[in-house]
Amino acid sequence: MFKFEDFSAFQRAVTVAGLGPAMLVGCTVHGDPSLATYLPAAYGVSFAFPWEGNTQPSANAWKPTARAPHGLVNAIDGITRNFDGLVGVAITSVQDGWIVTSNDAARPMPQQSVSKLWVTMTVLDAVDQGRIRLDDPLTITRSDFTLFHQPVAALVKGDAGYTATVGEIIRRAMQMSDNTCNDKLLRLVGGPDAVRAFLARKGITGVKFGPGEKLLQAGTAGLEWKPEYSMGNAFAVARSRLAPSVRLNAYEAYVKDPPDGAAAGAISVALARLKRGELLSPSSTAWLLQTMDGARTGRARVHGAVPAGWVYGHKTGTGQDLGTRTAGFNDVGILTAPDGKSYALAVMIGDTRRPIRERQLLMQAVAQAIVANHGGGSRVEDNVDPAWKAFTSSK
Template identity: 60%
Template sequence: MGSYILPRSFSKPVALLALTAALCACGYDAHVQAASSTGAQSPLIVAIPPRSGPSTGQRVLPAPPMLAATVSQLVRNFNGKVGVAVRSVDDGWMIDAGGNQRLPQQSVSKLWVAMTVLSARDAGKLRLDDPITLTRDDITLFHQPIAGLIRSGTGYRTTVGELLQRALTMSDNTANDRLLRLVGGPGAVRSFVTRKGLGAIGFGPGERMLQAGTAGLTWQPSYAFNDGFNRARNALPRAERLAAFNRYVASPPDGAAPAAIASALARLKRGGLLSAESTSYLIGTMQSSHTGKMRLRGAVPTGWSFGHKTGTGQDFAGRTAGYNDVGLLIAPDGRTYAIAVMIGDTLRPIPARQALMQAVVSSVVATHASTASATTRRTNGARSHG
């Protein structure tokens, strides 16, 4: 049986759920007994079937009830607006808790920009080595390491491929927004999402206008320099900022359902969204990401592969509008799980958010281990009677 990491900050009932998943292949009876022995209320176990089966026509297997129970329990125990979705790329099943609500994506939306760029590459409209020069007019706000390389007059000479790497592995806002303009703006990304039938995945107006609107501002070019955005935001009356923040959380223009994101990632892995070359490039780039080391990645065991994209929104009065991580978790045997954990609004501290994400990964790993063990036992049993 494989080992996995379970965050210590979780309550005993939740920890016991994940541990039981690792120890039991058959699951449900053992789970109920273990939960009752701690005095905890037994959660309702719901194995949620996929809303749309894999496009490959494969047979969809039932979702593991223990994993469904664990995910449900994790979401119920977390104080915040949360959605979690897990889809098996190989077996087609889907598990979600709160996975149909549209939650703020923030930088998770960089995935759809990258896919739109690579789709244009597949169509022969651009190449990764195409040159691009960034100027000071391209500078946005918040996290943008590339802004320090842009010089007055000469700008910064780069390529489409470098911008993609920076947008995905560093979550660079300026790199991403320049790619967004290259492919035709938000409308082009929305068209890609619609054309590919990705479902409940929205795309906002671009980083500048999205963040300005969330803060209660209208974007001005001066906000990109000399801390202009933060100074303008801090000058707003508290009531205006709170109203804008609440509007964003209630109806985020970049909102997406975790279940739709997990399904899209599963389709990506199966080769249903891009060419084989672009699929390999994107997943490989996601696996080299430098962000969110203590989010989902924090519980990925040795020997497993993980490619992901994080997203983090603005803070106000102790609340965060969007704290996310979505990705593809690949077991040593090659079996893959698409995972989306999105926290749309919460007062919980960062370690608690990370612990939630890590517990989801730990539970998926434990379920995989128990399933693999059961399969081995069945195979060995068949051979012994052969």
Template identity: 50%
Template structure:
């Protein structure tokens, strides 16, 4: 039986698009690389790829990851990739799984790439209005006074990455050029098997079996509209979403992108440091992969949580970079597409992966 804290967590994330924590500091300051003319020339280019150390994945880690994947009651994908070597350990690593708020990571990278290329600065002002609100977790909605709130890209980026604020993320997405800009960034960095969906409103409404109406962004209107649907409609919509997720990504592709990020091959050195620092400050999912990361290790990550239709939960994810005290880093992704098991059982899978990585490293 779960204690009061665990029951409270279940309530807090039930039927939401992401997990969040209201204590995040939004005053993070970033000094981007200076602008350079012409704008198409990067102000600070990513590091050119370097040859990786040839090595074989530890046998005990292979055994542990496969055992964890096989024993889990649900559809899950796992990938562990050593950043400075050429090996990966994966279970169901090539299957496209719903990302949910993990996809905010690609929006953040696209934004910082635009900063690197002199297209944007993190101090650029953005005004959020009622028509910009989304659904599920959006603390930014409370900031609207007299119908609008003016802030800057740095604030929105931090809210999106550390609080998983959907409205903040969609505002950044619009500023960088929309879904096509994100897809273009991933293509230029040669990252395969990561889809990027149409934004929170369309993604979540379709997965629920609804047609989006902006009135759904107000209060609990979305929940009410969804609850009024016949269960058969919701089940079909969720089945269709899981069968072909528009935000689907393979766990192996995610760790490839994370490893390239850590090696400095995705963004400029300044933007790489900034993003990793932001991810280390995330408060979401403390009992997911992070719960099994040993003391003395660092963990920079992004979580995602999809919709539930009891007893089924979808898109329960955590991806990030574990760094040992000696500086060795591992990109890790655990993607649970669909399951009926309890949240503590999902935590056990994720913590089992991080503990296996640490044990193998030792």
């Protein structure tokens, strides 16, 4: 098994070409105009390479077929080099076949709620096989409760619970990031092993699927799961009573080897394959993409720099905090231009102490770099957000 630090030598070919002045890329969109002033960066072009994961790739595993745009490569390198934290960024052109990756795009990062994407795909794959229907009823009761964000809990009344269609439960899991809805879907398809089998069958490598919400969050905190943690703030209270050393050790172990770890590059490729119709039937593909377009979470992440006329369907993920640190602050999705060209992107912040605003600005800078590259890479007048300006100048 390759070590992360050996990735460049063993798993990727990188061409380094002669550099004149590094290309500077920027653009103005709504929200924060010209968020990033990109610093000169090494020119690198990524070519075809496999991602190592928990399964062997199938014969239809996707590989890049074109050379990455030089300006976008430089921009992503500059953005990620100037961020104080563990971050992986990857952008795959759905139509043109190139991929741009940051240095840590092959390193597994905590997915957190990004993993809801794989649960939903597994459900839709079962729909394609005729084992489940989107209009099948599904009932959620108090015994199904998980922890953290579960707005469906307010709809569960008495012993009757809350009944909705499978399709509606998916929408709640994907668009509202409802943990209980996702866990119900996970059990509907057969648990974590069913999701892992789907990933293996579809040749999605570089993506691990964890033990489920309850066990994952308990382990990250340094706890053993108890059913009572699903009620009220019982989990937070139990976590607060742990010795600081227990919490720190559990946190560090999770970040170092997350059981739900996934590489930004692997996610980007999987999303490109989804958009290209390689993972699900045409009807399920269209249904999922439309559902992702309606996501309500993370409006200040990548979405905060999406210009008018563009569409961004996505899934966010956010992990637990320990002091000022956060284990997983993510946004992955498909950004589509008015002319129909699409870019599958993944921004995975595995661990950082930086303020939330700076994390959001990094994600918005990635979106701006994509938009600028799509428009020809022309540079516009710098008008940098004060928070971003302070961030870049301090490095």
